[in-house]
Amino acid sequence: MYAWIFNEVLPGPLWLRIILALLLVAATVFVLMEFVFPVVSEYSPLNDSTLDGS
Amino acid sequence: MTVTAPRHAATGQRGAPPSGPPAPPSRRDSRSGGRPRRRRSVASTIIGGIGELLITLGVLGLLFVVWELWWTGIEADSERQETLEQFYSDDGLQAAPARETGGPDPADFEVCMTLEDGTEIGCADYMAEQTGWDDVMGVMYAPRLGEDWAAPIRHGVGREQIDRGGVGHYPDTQLPGELGNFAVAGHRNTYASMLGNQDALQTGDQIYVVSAGDGMFIYEVAERRVVQPNETDVLLPVPGEPDLEPETGILTLTTCHPMYSNAERLIHHAEIVDFIPLGGEAPEDIAHHEGIDQLFYTGDE
Numbered sequence: 132m133y134a135w136i137f138n139e140v141l142p143g144p145l146w147l148r149i150i151l152a153l154l155l156v157a158a159t160v161f162v163l164m165e166f167v168f169p170v171v172s173e174y175s176p177l178n179d180s181t182l183d184g185s
Numbered sequence: 186m187t188v189t190a191p192r193h194a195a196t197g198q199r200g201a202p203p204s205g206p207p208a209p210p211s212r213r214d215s216r217s218g219g220r221p222r223r224r225r226s227v228a229s230t231i232i233g234g235i236g237e238l239l240i241t242l243g244v245l246g247l248l249f250v251v252w253e254l255w256w257t258g259i260e261a262d263s264e265r266q267e268t269l270e271q272f273y274s275d276d277g278l279q280a281a282p283a284r285e286t287g288g289p290d291p292a293d294f295e296v297c298m299t300l301e302d303g304t305e306i307g308c309a310d311y312m313a314e315q316t317g318w319d320d321v322m323g324v325m326y327a328p329r330l331g332e333d334w335a336a337p338i339r340h341g342v343g344r345e346q347i348d349r350g351g352v353g354h355y356p357d358t359q360l361p362g363e364l365g366n367f368a369v370a371g372h373r374n375t376y377a378s379m380l381g382n383q384d385a386l387q388t389g390d391q392i393y394v395v396s397a398g399d400g401m402f403i404y405e406v407a408e409r410r411v412v413q414p415n416e417t418d419v420l421l422p423v424p425g426e427p428d429l430e431p432e433t434g435i436l437t438l439t440t441c442h443p444m445y446s447n448a449e450r451l452i453h454h455a456e457i458v459d460f461i462p463l464g465g466e467a468p469e470d471i472a473h474h475e476g477i478d479q480l481f482y483t484g485d486e
Contacts, residue, residue, distance in 0.1 A: 132234055132237050132238075133237060160248065163245070163248060163249075163252070164248075164252050164256050168248075168249055168252040168253070168256075171249065172252075172253060172257075175253065181342045181347075181353075181355075181370040181439065182355075182370070182412075182414060182415070182416070182417050182419070182420060182439055182450055
């Protein structure tokens with residue numbers, strides 16, 4: 132899957148594809164941290180530090 | 186692929202006998218013949234795909250841990266600092282009396298509670314009003330938890346309060362200045378981990394609760410407990426004693442226990458020992474905090 136993205140989907144010479152791939156990774160991480168993980172953490176047990184869930 | 190071909194040629198060359206001549210042909214051979222293009226079978230493509238998927242899931246899991254333990258802390262801590270600045274900005278200090286320079290100038294205050302040794306404790310009327318989403322009831326200082334440790338106190342223990350850095354006041358519990366229990370909750374591991382170090386508190390440590398409109402309530406740590414998450418009787422006016430009427434004021438800190446778990450709750454009870462009205466002399470160990478000198482005399486000027 133990743134090889135296919137790198138070889139077939141991304142355009143340009145090798146150096147451009149490396150830069151684009153890094154950008155893609157950075158964008159993915161950012162979206163995860165800003166939007167996805169906050170939603171997931173609703174179900175995480177670490178955050179409930181109160182008594183009786185009040 | 187074109188990049189790898191010369192390397193193959195090079196190894197072929199190295200493996201060849203030291204006599205020079207045979208080398209060039211071997212290089213030419215490997216280039217002209219080319220590497221046989223092997224098509225991946227369907228099975229290996231599928232298995233490879235599953236492998237990539239599993240690796241991706243593993244990386245995602247690690248990223249989530251990084252986010253929860255680190256990223257949430259960065260966001261919450263910057264909000265905590267903004268909140269502190271806002272708390273000590275002019276808006277927040279409208280209720281503070283003008284202070285004469287040159288020495289402590291304690292303001293008159295209404296006595297809400299008198300301790301056994303005769304110490305008079307003021308009321309927390311200003312704190313009682315700060316119940317809005319953006320309001321800060323006060324700021325808590327505990328020198329044992331760090332020289333710069335300062336936690337804004339918000340009204341409520343929902344995630345919209347305690348995820349923003351600082352601690353939250355259990356709305357059903359009492360206020361400083363009232364007989365009973367002023368109980369707060371904070372995170373142990375995530376969202377700036379305000380109470381991450383709570384277990385460092387020792388009996389006799391001072392905890393200060395500063396209200397911009399009332400003064401400073403001083404508590405002394407008296408007891409440490411570990412309880413189950415449903416043991417809410419630590420929040421009672423007299424912890425653990427539903428039938429008793431409170432005779433003094435206590436502060437209760439609650440957080441997760443043990444670290445990186447929420448199986449239990451770590452509880453510290455502290456008893457009120459003193460009160461400093463606005464304009465009075467601030468205790469030395471928190472006088473260096475930003476904003477304290479706007480409400481109290483710090484001896485620096």
